[in-house]
Amino acid sequence: MKAHGAPGAQERFRRCNTMQWNKLGQLPNLGNCLIWQPMTPQDISNLIVRTSMKDRAAFDLLYRQTSAKLFGVCLRVLKDRGEAEEALQEVFVKIWTKADRFAVSELSPISWLVAIARNHAIDRIRARREPAAYIDAALDVADPAPGPEAAAVAGGESGRIYRCLDELEKDRAAAVRGAYLDGESYAELAARHGVPLNTMRTWLRRSLLKLRECLER
Amino acid sequence: MTLAGDDRPESGGDDLFAAEYVLGVLAADEREIASRRIDADAAFARLVDAWEARLSPMADAYPETVPPIRAKEALDRRLFVAEPRAGLWSSLAFWRGLAAASVAALAIYIAVPYLNPPAEQPRLIASLAADGSDVRYLAVYDAARREVGLSHVSGERAAGKDFELWMIEGKNAPVSMGVIPAGRITHMIISPAVQEKLAQGAVLAVSLEPAGGSPTGQPTGPVVAAGDLKSI
Structure with missing residues (x-):
């Protein structure tokens, strides 16, 4: 065991120290150094690798840096705060025990973490006992407004996938988004869009193939 | 319970099955099958990774929420x-x-x-x-x-x-x-x-x-x- 006090905090400030304080002394804008800089993907990768070696300080810092995103994923899929908290813990238990698998994945570190959280949250809603009640609840809370998505497009990061979604028919693009972001099943999507389940399956399969074609164009 | 009936997910080929798994639309038993194959079948796991990578930009839309x-x-x-x-x-x-x-x-x-x-x-x-x-x-x-x-x-x-x-x-x-x-x-x-x-x-x-x-x-x-x- 090492670095009990505040490994996360000290690590961030140390970086700041070497970058600015030694050289510049005490300048007024050194306060910037205190702000938590978002970590780079390489930083997150390092933390995952160190977590796979059971480095608890790295795990704590990884949690601090990524739990808000992964909690956002669990909340959106599960639509229940208590259950999302429970799911978040299970997700980080998986990250702690399976971090070594990151080495063989070709995903970016944050995509790898989000995939664990999404898949876990989706497995959880599939395991729920009362699917009918769930569909009603999902319809009540589902947020069809494209707020965050639009913001993401504006940010440019995910512009490409949304341009490709735009090439699909409107309701099919909505079904793809609903499936991905909310983890809706074929059955739920079919009920929501008022089409037979197999029709929904055909829609989405064709949409996925078109999406891939567009993304690889 | 299999929602697919005759139209089994495998009928679309491994690639579509991987895509459906990543998209999140499969029923519980189908997800179970996919998850076991990811562990056991490296080629299938790569297909899943490729779809995760393709669709992952959509995850930008998940807002960050600090957990308690x-x-x-x-x-x-x-x-x-x-x-x-x-x-x-x-x-x-x-x-x-x-x-x-x-x-x-x-x-x-x-x-x-x-x-x-x-x-x-x-x-x-x-x-x-x-x-x-x-x-x-x-x-x-x-x-x-x-x-x-x-x-x-x-x-x-x-x-x-x-x-x-x-x-x-x-x-x-x-x-x-x-x-x-x-x-x-x-x-x-x-x-x-x-x-x-x-x-x-x-x-x-x-x-x-x-x-x-x-x-x-x-x-x-x-x-x-x-x-x-x-x-x-």
Whole structure:
């Protein structure tokens, strides 16, 4: 065991120290150094690798840096705060025990973490006992407004996938988004869009193939 | 229960099955099959990864929501049960490493008033230290008393300078909690806004400032000590 006090905090400030304080002394804008800089993907990768070696300080810092995103994923899929908290813990238990698998994945570190959280949250809603009640609840809370998505497009990061979604028919693009972001099943999507389940399956399969074609164009 | 009926997912080929798994539309039993294949079949696992990579930009739309601190505490209990009350004891070990045995006595001295809290409010503790600095503080936040108790373990402020305490929450700019009064043990009253943030588990930092505190409202001098608040 090492670095009990505040490994996360000290690590961030140390970086700041070497970058600015030694050289510049005490300048007024050194306060910037205190702000938590978002970590780079390489930083997150390092933390995952160190977590796979059971480095608890790295795990704590990884949690601090990524739990808000992964909690956002669990909340959106599960639509229940208590259950999302429970799911978040299970997700980080998986990250702690399976971090070594990151080495063989070709995903970016944050995509790898989000995939664990999404898949876990989706497995959880599939395991729920009362699917009918769930569909009603999902319809009540589902947020069809494209707020965050639009913001993401504006940010440019995910512009490409949304341009490709735009090439699909409107309701099919909505079904793809609903499936991905909310983890809706074929059955739920079919009920929501008022089409037979197999029709929904055909829609989405064709949409996925078109999406891939567009993304690889 | 198989929702697919005759139209089995495999009929679309492995690639579509992987895509459907990643999209999240499969029923529980189909997801179970996919998940087993990911573990057992490297080629299928690569197809799944490729779809994760293709669709992952959509994940930008998930808003970040800071989970409550109890989630991390429950996680630590779940993962590290072999170390009961690890936070307290590991912290104690840390303090001992930092300074002489008198530190422990001081720590107990400031902690004693908190050991019988009037209500079940969170009590958080932080060891404040930084590389290249001999300044060490031990901080105890007591929500019920709305104050932070500080034990000055080591490190002197330069003449004409003060130590200022800051709270840093997530990626936000530091918020001043005030100039730390001189003395081995001091208490600082916390504003309601800061209390709320502290309960979520913020970072505390000490910077060296001109006498009377930072003139700008942001830290102007070096951070001489910092640490995460952890629950006792």
